[in-house]
Amino acid sequence: MDALLALIDTNKIFNLTTLGHYWDGFVMTIQLVASSLLIGLIISVPLAVMRTSKNPFINYPVWFFTYVFRGTPLLIQLYMIYYGVTLIDGIQESVFWVIFERAYYPCLIAFTLNTAAYTTEIFRGAIEATPKGEIEAAKAYGMSWLKRMTRIVLPSAFRRAIPAYSNEVIFMLHASAIASTVTIIDLTGAARDIYARYYAPFESFLFVAAIYLSITFTIIFIFKQLEKRLLAHLQPR
Amino acid sequence: MLDLHGYGPSIFSGAIVTIEVALLSIIIAFILGLLGAVAKQSGGTISRSIATAYTTIIRGVPDLVLMMLIFFGGQIAFNNFTEWLYYASDEKIDIFININEFVAGVLTIGFIFGAYMTETFRGAFLAVDQGQIEAGKAYGMTNLQVFKRIMFPQMMRHALPGLGNNWQVLLKTTALVSVIGLADMVRLATEAAKSTGEPFLFFIPVAAVYLGLTACSEWGFAVLKKRYNVGTVEA
Numbered sequence: 001m002d003a004l005l006a007l008i009d010t011n012k013i014f015n016l017t018t019l020g021h022y023w024d025g026f027v028m029t030i031q032l033v034a035s036s037l038l039i040g041l042i043i044s045v046p047l048a049v050m051r052t053s054k055n056p057f058i059n060y061p062v063w064f065f066t067y068v069f070r071g072t073p074l075l076i077q078l079y080m081i082y083y084g085v086t087l088i089d090g091i092q093e094s095v096f097w098v099i100f101e102r103a104y105y106p107c108l109i110a111f112t113l114n115t116a117a118y119t120t121e122i123f124r125g126a127i128e129a130t131p132k133g134e135i136e137a138a139k140a141y142g143m144s145w146l147k148r149m150t151r152i153v154l155p156s157a158f159r160r161a162i163p164a165y166s167n168e169v170i171f172m173l174h175a176s177a178i179a180s181t182v183t184i185i186d187l188t189g190a191a192r193d194i195y196a197r198y199y200a201p202f203e204s205f206l207f208v209a210a211i212y213l214s215i216t217f218t219i220i221f222i223f224k225q226l227e228k229r230l231l232a233h234l235q236p237r
Numbered sequence: 238m239l240d241l242h243g244y245g246p247s248i249f250s251g252a253i254v255t256i257e258v259a260l261l262s263i264i265i266a267f268i269l270g271l272l273g274a275v276a277k278q279s280g281g282t283i284s285r286s287i288a289t290a291y292t293t294i295i296r297g298v299p300d301l302v303l304m305m306l307i308f309f310g311g312q313i314a315f316n317n318f319t320e321w322l323y324y325a326s327d328e329k330i331d332i333f334i335n336i337n338e339f340v341a342g343v344l345t346i347g348f349i350f351g352a353y354m355t356e357t358f359r360g361a362f363l364a365v366d367q368g369q370i371e372a373g374k375a376y377g378m379t380n381l382q383v384f385k386r387i388m389f390p391q392m393m394r395h396a397l398p399g400l401g402n403n404w405q406v407l408l409k410t411t412a413l414v415s416v417i418g419l420a421d422m423v424r425l426a427t428e429a430a431k432s433t434g435e436p437f438l439f440f441i442p443v444a445a446v447y448l449g450l451t452a453c454s455e456w457g458f459a460v461l462k463k464r465y466n467v468g469t470v471e472a
Contacts, residue, residue: 201310
């Protein structure tokens with residue numbers, strides 16, 4: 001304990017200012033990841049239902065969206081939205097500039113579209129795995145398409161999607177580090193600032209690595225608990 | 238025809254850099270993955286815990302943070318090591334290696350995907366029938382021979398789908414090397430977009446190249462699958 005206190009006393013990097021900077025970065029990362037995941041989740045449900053449609057005019061546009069967004073690096077998507085919007089002629093004089101002045105919104109849009117594409121495919125797999133008997137039973141009860149979807153197909157698909165979705169959440173947390181490349185001060189951005197100021201790569205980057213690791217473990221823990229409750233019928237006895 | 242304002246050739250050379258980084262790092266990842274899987278399977282307590290720590294930590298930290306740690310910190314750590322070596326060897330061993338963007342990028346991506354490969358290979362090794370390994374030993378094969386002749390060819394069949402996924406993710410991860418300054422496709426396109434003020438003109442072709450590489454690798458893995466599935470009946 002004394003050694004630890006001595007270490008805290010002697011180090012020049014982790015003072016109140018830098019820890020405050022890390023804290024701001026932490027808040028930014030959580031805010032960015034949580035809001036893009038939430039909006040992406042909401043968009044992906046209707047998209048997944050459309051993706052399972054037999055009508056090619058409904059199915060193919062969604063397939064194209066997910067193929068492009070899953071087949072190209074998120075960095076390119078972010079650059080395309082960030083530079084694409086800020087370099088449009090006249091945007092800097094228009095009313096939209098209030099929104100796009102900060103890098104936050106282009107970044108949020110890119111992250112949201114990316115996670116929506118991955119989540120759509122996760123839900124599509126879960127919807128297609130619905131046992132045929134359940135749908136036949138629902139039809140035999142005279143349920144309409146909408147009732148079948150909301151009462152039978154989607155609730156069980158959401159449950160089946162949880163393990164894959166937990167991977168997507170962790171993937172998004174890690175991918176959010178690239179927000180620092182478009183001037184956003186997230187956790188990685190804070191580490192870059194502190195590295196540049198003190199020229200201390202190990203202290204600054206190992207510290208954020210530890211923070212990311214603990215967020216990852218927290219997410220895994222939360223999803224394990226969720227699986228225990230919602231997938232109790234699949235647990236080995 | 239697409240007018241790239243003379244940036245066409247440089248972006249093409251960037252695409253070559255992207256492919257080089259991807260191929261070199263998949264080789265490193267493949268080797269690390271095999272070593273990690275063997276360590277987790279059959280190694281002693283120490284090597285097993287090292288392999289577990291490796292996969293847990295690497296898969297829990299963003300690629301970009303690791304890349305910056307190795308790029309910014311790697312040179313300092315390496316210089317400290319060579320300095321120590323220089324004095325420890327009575328000023329006889331004097332080596333200097335410059336850890337540039339390319340080396341840092343390839344090492345980091347290989348190191349990160351080695352962790353994912355370890356998990357893929359571990360699962361695939363478990364899928365190989367134990368009786369076949371015993372049969373190999375009964376024939377008097379050494380451990381290495383059993384690995385080379387029995388384990389590896391059968392393991393690859395089970396590992397291919399996971400390997401394919403890892404490769405597709407790795408290909409997209411190579412875009413991150415542009416952040417530490419390597420002149421890959423993404424970096425050159427960004428510079429061109431900034432100086433001409435036409436971002437879509439440069440980013441859309443680059444995105445198309447990534448999509449094309451993805452499509453080519455899907456085809457390549459279909460060929461490999463055919464090769465490693467020889468003699469097995471599809472369920």
